[in-house]
Amino acid sequence: MASVTLTNVTKRFDEVVAVDNVNLEIKDKEFLVLVGPSGCGKSTTLRMVAGLEEITSGNIEIGKRIVNDVPPKDRDIAMVFQNYALYPHMDVYNNMAFGLKLRKFPKDEIDRRVKEAAQILEIEQLLDRRPKQLSGGQRQRVALGRAIVREPKVFLMDEPLSNLDAKLRVQMRTEISKLHDKLQTTVIYVTHDQTEAMTMGDRIVVLRDGVIQQVADPLNLYNQPNNMFVAGFIGTPPMNFLDATLVEDGGKYFLDGAGSFKIAIPEDLAKKTPELKEYLGRGVVFGVRPEDLSDASLAEKEVTEYNSFMAGVEVVEPMGSEIYLYLTLDDHSMIARVEPNSTAKVGDNVKLRVETEKIHVFDAETEEIIF
Amino acid sequence: MPLTLKDIAKIAGVAESTVSRAINNKPGVGAQTREKIMEIVREHNYQPNQLAQGLAKRETHLLALIVADLTGPGYSEIIKSMEKTANQAGYQLIICNTDNNLAKEKTYLNLVGQHRVDGAIILGGTLANNNIMKLALNQDELLVLVNCLAEEVLIPTVLVDNARGGYLATVHLLEQGLEKIALVMGPANDFLESEKLNGYQQALADYNIPFREQLIIKTNLSREGGYNAFFRVMKIDELPDGFFVTNDLLAIGLTEAIKMGGYLIPGDFAVVGYGDSIISAVINPALTVVAEPLQQLGRLAAEYIIKLINDQAIEEVIRVLEPELIIRESSSP
Numbered sequence: 001m002a003s004v005t006l007t008n009v010t011k012r013f014d015e016v017v018a019v020d021n022v023n024l025e026i027k028d029k030e031f032l033v034l035v036g037p038s039g040c041g042k043s044t045t046l047r048m049v050a051g052l053e054e055i056t057s058g059n060i061e062i063g064k065r066i067v068n069d070v071p072p073k074d075r076d077i078a079m080v081f082q083n084y085a086l087y088p089h090m091d092v093y094n095n096m097a098f099g100l101k102l103r104k105f106p107k108d109e110i111d112r113r114v115k116e117a118a119q120i121l122e123i124e125q126l127l128d129r130r131p132k133q134l135s136g137g138q139r140q141r142v143a144l145g146r147a148i149v150r151e152p153k154v155f156l157m158d159e160p161l162s163n164l165d166a167k168l169r170v171q172m173r174t175e176i177s178k179l180h181d182k183l184q185t186t187v188i189y190v191t192h193d194q195t196e197a198m199t200m201g202d203r204i205v206v207l208r209d210g211v212i213q214q215v216a217d218p219l220n221l222y223n224q225p226n227n228m229f230v231a232g233f234i235g236t237p238p239m240n241f242l243d244a245t246l247v248e249d250g251g252k253y254f255l256d257g258a259g260s261f262k263i264a265i266p267e268d269l270a271k272k273t274p275e276l277k278e279y280l281g282r283g284v285v286f287g288v289r290p291e292d293l294s295d296a297s298l299a300e301k302e303v304t305e306y307n308s309f310m311a312g313v314e315v316v317e318p319m320g321s322e323i324y325l326y327l328t329l330d331d332h333s334m335i336a337r338v339e340p341n342s343t344a345k346v347g348d349n350v351k352l353r354v355e356t357e358k359i360h361v362f363d364a365e366t367e368e369i370i371f
Numbered sequence: 372m373p374l375t376l377k378d379i380a381k382i383a384g385v386a387e388s389t390v391s392r393a394i395n396n397k398p399g400v401g402a403q404t405r406e407k408i409m410e411i412v413r414e415h416n417y418q419p420n421q422l423a424q425g426l427a428k429r430e431t432h433l434l435a436l437i438v439a440d441l442t443g444p445g446y447s448e449i450i451k452s453m454e455k456t457a458n459q460a461g462y463q464l465i466i467c468n469t470d471n472n473l474a475k476e477k478t479y480l481n482l483v484g485q486h487r488v489d490g491a492i493i494l495g496g497t498l499a500n501n502n503i504m505k506l507a508l509n510q511d512e513l514l515v516l517v518n519c520l521a522e523e524v525l526i527p528t529v530l531v532d533n534a535r536g537g538y539l540a541t542v543h544l545l546e547q548g549l550e551k552i553a554l555v556m557g558p559a560n561d562f563l564e565s566e567k568l569n570g571y572q573q574a575l576a577d578y579n580i581p582f583r584e585q586l587i588i589k590t591n592l593s594r595e596g597g598y599n600a601f602f603r604v605m606k607i608d609e610l611p612d613g614f615f616v617t618n619d620l621l622a623i624g625l626t627e628a629i630k631m632g633g634y635l636i637p638g639d640f641a642v643v644g645y646g647d648s649i650i651s652a653v654i655n656p657a658l659t660v661v662a663e664p665l666q667q668l669g670r671l672a673a674e675y676i677i678k679l680i681n682d683q684a685i686e687e688v689i690r691v692l693e694p695e696l697i698i699r700e701s702s703s704p
Contacts, residue, residue: 072501073501085520088691
């Protein structure tokens with residue numbers, strides 16, 4: 001068990017800054033997810049913790065020890081990648097044990113560790129099977145078992161599920177989360193998949209171009225994104241962004257979409273955000289999540305001029321429990337997740353109700369959140 | 372000005388090498404990244420400069436063979452076969468002996484990273500270390516392992532199933548009607564030796580013969596070790612009727628001791644050795660052995676790396692070869 005601390009960690013590849021001054025404290029036993037689009041520096045960060053990539057500057061501590069110059073084998077970590085080698089001529093037991101055997105661990109110790117890992121992974125009955133007799137999920141568990149038997153202080157996982165089909169990926173997500181509960185070990189998990197991040201992480205680090213955008217637990221990340229990048233990256237379908245001007249009318253603030261919409265900002269939100277005043281008359285970005293838009297014709301709550309707008313329906317995607325409407329409003333494309341009984345059709349001009357308590361407003365220049 | 376790889380890398384926010392791998396349809400790029408790069412390529416109608424491409428490829432037609440210990444058993448045969456296959460395909464083999472020294476190994480692996488060779492074969496060493504893993508993760512994956520296992524990552528590998536070898540030797544003795552088979556082996560914490568022991572135990576289990584710990588003689592892998600093993604066996608209450616010896620040198624020592632004691636091979640004790648080397652061939656009587664497919668091992672390793680260099684698919688990323696039993700005079704009563 002150990003905490004992992006990154007202090008001012010930077011990695012340069014020639015002129016490219018892959019990881020830029022990252023500061024991060026991963027608590028003991030925490031499940032931390034690094035997420036971001038490809039090339040954001042998440043794998044590089046993980047490899048620096050592993051010792052597979054040298055750091056250009058800064059410090060990495062595992063436990064209380066600075067490990068900058070400690071070789072990977074002495075860092076008490078175990079890595080799990082998407083491509084792992086299961087040896088076809090070895091049974092599951094030996095596929096999990098060979099690393100320990102080659103490191104000359106005593107036989108009894110190997111036996112204890114392999115059986116314990118097999119029990120945790122619920123694969124005890126498979127120990128004498130060969131890899132070709134296993135399902136995809138069982139193979140993945142053997143690969144995890146190989147990491148578990150090393151009894152590391154920290155598990156480093158780099159997109160371990162990305163080779164699996166969608167159904168298995170969902171199943172293994174739960175398995176890995178359960179495994180973390182059982183093992184009570186620190187896990188740093190890299191993924192490009194925000195759903196994986198949201199469902200697995202105690203905390204999530206969103207990276208972009210080597211820079212941390214936000215560190216938060218899943219709900220906070222979703223409800224209080226720091227900027228438009230995080231707001232757009234976390235959540236499926238992504239948050240809608242519309243250009244607007246902040247105006248004041250009768251002591252109230254409105255988001256004015258140049259005739260397309262005029263949305264009232266709830267007073268309590270405005271009160272909590274005194275700096276809003278500085279944006280009066282300026283361009284801002286109005287952010288609303290697809291689930292905070294509903295078909296106004298079905299709304300149980302009040303629909304007014306200032307909490308609704310009209311948009312053209314381009315595509316209707318029935319999902320069963322809900323319908324995705326792909327809409328256009330002026331030059332903007334947007335998505336609404338509406339009730340399954342909505343009768344909106346392609347070509348319709350539909351009125352959408354906005355759950356104004358849940359809207360966000362961003363600075364149009366810096367893309368940082370205002371509220 | 373036409374767009375360069377560097378420009379695309381900048382737009383995509385990835386390394387140039389990643390762009391190159393994506394464009395040349397090489398492995399090591401995630402599906403999402405590849406798609407993103409190809410989108411930029413299409414969008415900007417990027418055409419690779421063929422002259423630059425040739426220079427950039429820096430094909431050397433050199434392969435590095437990185438060996439942990441050149442004196443490993445059967446290595447000369449493996450290397451000869453590897454070289455022959457490489458030469459036939461227009462490649463030269465550079466032999467890099469690391470003496471199990473990690474710093475030395477890192478220097479040799481840098482030859483791959485710096486594209487001063489087209490690819491490297493790692494022979495022996497048994498467990499791929501972090502230098503190898505780092506290279507496999509970061510470079511163009513132009514590595515092939517021979518008789519070496521990788522824990523975390525999948526690297527194309529050719530290896531021999533030593534457990535199968537132990538199994539074949541033991542089954543052969545069992546089929547001669549022998550039931551008390553002594554195993555003379557090296558240290559049990561040596562991975563290859565433990566594999567042979569696994570095969571021995573599996574064979575006994577399959578023939579319903581109880582495993583007896585006292586018939587397992589662990590010693591150092593030397594002629595003297597083999598010689599002394601026989602005298603240790605002679606102290607056991609119930610003498611064995613056959614021996615499976617896991618190494619050439621052990622076999623020499625053991626047969627010497629048997630003959631010194633005035634016993635006959637195979638009349639009094641049947642013997643099966645491991646490794647079809649010149650040593651086992653000159654022992655009298657001619658030794659029945661488990662032979663490793665050394666030439667095939669060398670040939671396949673070279674074929675694998677050449678295929679990787681030329682972007683050809685490898686059907687079995689981990690290829691496990693089976694050893695073969697060569698029956699001579701020492702084992703049939």
